[in-house]
Amino acid sequence: MKRKEIPYKDLKSDKVSFIFNDITVTGVRGQPIAVALMSNGIYTIRHCEVTGEPRGIYCGIGHCYECRATVNGIPSKRTCLTLIEEGMIVSSDTDISYGAE
Amino acid sequence: MDVDVLIVGAGPAGIVSSIELAKRGLKVVVIDEYYKPGGRLLGQLYEDPNLPKENNLWDGKVIASKLTEEAVALGVTILCETTAWKIEEQFIVYITDTTVKEIHTKAIILATGAIEKALPVKGWTKVGAISVGAAQTFTNLHNVKVGSNVVFVGIDPLSISVALEMKHAGINVLGMFLPAPSMLVSEKSNPKITLETLALASNLAPNKLFRIFGKFVKGKISNLVLSMLKFNLIKINGIPIYLRKAVTEINGKRKVESVTIKKLSVKGQINRDQEKTLYVNTVCLSGGLLPLVDSSQLVNCEMVDIPKLGGIVPLHNQFLKTTIDGVYVAGNITGIEGAKVAMAQGKLAALSLLYDLQLVEQDEVIEAFESVEVARIESPLQFYPEIKIGRQIMKDKWEEFQGVRGVVN
Numbered sequence: 001m002k003r004k005e006i007p008y009k010d011l012k013s014d015k016v017s018f019i020f021n022d023i024t025v026t027g028v029r030g031q032p033i034a035v036a037l038m039s040n041g042i043y044t045i046r047h048c049e050v051t052g053e054p055r056g057i058y059c060g061i062g063h064c065y066e067c068r069a070t071v072n073g074i075p076s077k078r079t080c081l082t083l084i085e086e087g088m089i090v091s092s093d094t095d096i097s098y099g100a101e
Numbered sequence: 102m103d104v105d106v107l108i109v110g111a112g113p114a115g116i117v118s119s120i121e122l123a124k125r126g127l128k129v130v131v132i133d134e135y136y137k138p139g140g141r142l143l144g145q146l147y148e149d150p151n152l153p154k155e156n157n158l159w160d161g162k163v164i165a166s167k168l169t170e171e172a173v174a175l176g177v178t179i180l181c182e183t184t185a186w187k188i189e190e191q192f193i194v195y196i197t198d199t200t201v202k203e204i205h206t207k208a209i210i211l212a213t214g215a216i217e218k219a220l221p222v223k224g225w226t227k228v229g230a231i232s233v234g235a236a237q238t239f240t241n242l243h244n245v246k247v248g249s250n251v252v253f254v255g256i257d258p259l260s261i262s263v264a265l266e267m268k269h270a271g272i273n274v275l276g277m278f279l280p281a282p283s284m285l286v287s288e289k290s291n292p293k294i295t296l297e298t299l300a301l302a303s304n305l306a307p308n309k310l311f312r313i314f315g316k317f318v319k320g321k322i323s324n325l326v327l328s329m330l331k332f333n334l335i336k337i338n339g340i341p342i343y344l345r346k347a348v349t350e351i352n353g354k355r356k357v358e359s360v361t362i363k364k365l366s367v368k369g370q371i372n373r374d375q376e377k378t379l380y381v382n383t384v385c386l387s388g389g390l391l392p393l394v395d396s397s398q399l400v401n402c403e404m405v406d407i408p409k410l411g412g413i414v415p416l417h418n419q420f421l422k423t424t425i426d427g428v429y430v431a432g433n434i435t436g437i438e439g440a441k442v443a444m445a446q447g448k449l450a451a452l453s454l455l456y457d458l459q460l461v462e463q464d465e466v467i468e469a470f471e472s473v474e475v476a477r478i479e480s481p482l483q484f485y486p487e488i489k490i491g492r493q494i495m496k497d498k499w500e501e502f503q504g505v506r507g508v509v510n
């Protein structure tokens with residue numbers, strides 16, 4: 001509960017590193033995963049479970065689930081909403097049972 | 102958790118409501134599914150011609166953070182990354198927060214805003230094809246470039262304003278096109294309807310951008326004007342607006358590499374003979390906005406379909422009361438308009454609720470009602486040009502409903 005009573009604050013200063021599919025990516029604290037990836041030139045977040053086509057963000061605000069990835073072992077997290085944390089492990093594996101494709 | 106009022110949505114409407122209620126001593130909690138408060142204000146950044154010249158930047162991030170600080174200082178609790186999944190009568194609200202599982206509240210304000218309509222142009226699922234809202238959020242809130250060479254598909258007041266913001270941020274915007282006509286996309290592919298919509302918006306919005314289109318509104322837009330558009334390209338701040346060309350396909354092996362462009366007839370039919378390829382790495386799709394109303398179905402509000410407001414919305418009176426006692430609405434859930442209107446509606450919904458609790462006088466509610474009208478006039482961006490007619494239709498439908506219920510308004 002305490003955690004979420006957010007008096008709005010922009011913490012655009014310190015760097016945060018996390019792992020994306022075996023590579024280390026550095027972003028800025030307060031950035032969602034998809035934003036940190038894009039600032040590092042990474043646009044593909046996962047591959048479609050059925051066709052194998054690459055997928056990236058679409059709506060950017062949590063409505064479409066196109067940007068989902070596995071974060072610290074939890075599947076189908078929306079990377080446009082999930083903020084980066086030091087040492088976080090993000091992978092393109094997605095739960096095939098999720099979403100209609 | 103016991104509160105007086107629960108507000109769903111921490112956009113401009115929801116936060117302003119919370120401030121007005123907390124000022125009168127009510128205990129208020131606001132829930133929002135996003136990771137920070139502000140709603141669609143967070144992506145907004147442009148010059149507002151209605152503000153004094155020295156200080157005419159409308160920076161939604163800053164406005165959102167000021168409003169949030171004010172609300173928190175007044176004792177409002179804002180729960181982010183939280184949504185409601187069930188609402189029981191008078192009212193027990195079940196939320197997704199892990200510590201606070203249910204909230205007992207006397208009243209509810211629904212302020213869930215809007216979502217974008219999809220624009221399924223062929224190839225739209227490729228990496229690099231994004232919605233105009235994503236483009237706005239990534240450019241203005243996150244300060245990240247979504248690409249280097251960009252085209253827009255869908256020409257409307259929102260996409261034009263986002264294109265200008267992106268150009269301002271140093272992104273190369275190669276042009277704005279209509280979507281190829283299909284079963285799903287028809288009006289958006291019609292040059293005449295597009296121009297009429299822009300011209301109507303320009304009539305209401307007094308800024309330079311739309312004055313360019315305003316000149317077309319004098320007299321009916323004739324086919325002659327549209328034929329001329331083929332030769333006379335409209336440019337806004339250097340961005341070409343192609344009202345007679347459509348993107349028929351987004352191409353690329355692994356991600357967006359190019360778009361195919363074909364000419365459109367005055368009536369919006371594709372000219373099959375000529376096609377051109379434009380090399381880009383990003384495509385921004387603008388399909389228009391819809392009120393986000395699923396929360397009103399959780400409380401069983403009566404719904405009505407009013408296309409002039411943007412689609413299906415909860416039935417409500419002029420003071421933003423719905424058909425369910427104790428449930429109010431504010432902001433884009435009532436119809437698609439700009440942020441200033443959402444803020445004014447947030448205040449109106451709060452005062453309407455306070456009036457029902459006998460905590461304010463009628464004059465204050467009337468004053469808040471009038472402020473919504475003023476905000477509407479002062480809005481630099483108009484999404485649905487016939488919004489005022491839409492509001493009148495809503496008023497009539499409410500009276501009709503009250504008649505059926507046998508209640509005197």
Ligand SMILES: Cc1cc2nc3c(=O)[nH]c(=O)nc-3n(C[C@H](O)[C@H](O)[C@H](O)COP(=O)(O)OP(=O)(O)OC[C@H]3O[C@@H](n4cnc5c(N)ncnc54)[C@H](O)[C@@H]3O)c2cc1C
Nearest residue numbers: 110112113114133134140141213214234432433439440443
């Ligand atoms: C992509 C996009 C771009 C826009 N650009 C502009 C612009 O440039 N200028 C302008 O004036 N207007 C713009 N608008 C219109 C915009 O909707 C209004 O400016 C204004 O933000 C509406 O305020 P609101 O409070 O009604 O909704 P919003 O600002 O949309 O806020 C609603 C909030 O409710 C939350 N929410 C929704 N459903 C739930 C739920 N079930 N549970 C919990 N939380 C929920 C959302 O996360 C969001 O934070 C835009 C709208 C969109 C969709």
Ligand code: FES
Nearest residue numbers: 060062064065080
């Ligand atoms: S991009 Fe749509 S949910 Fe993340």
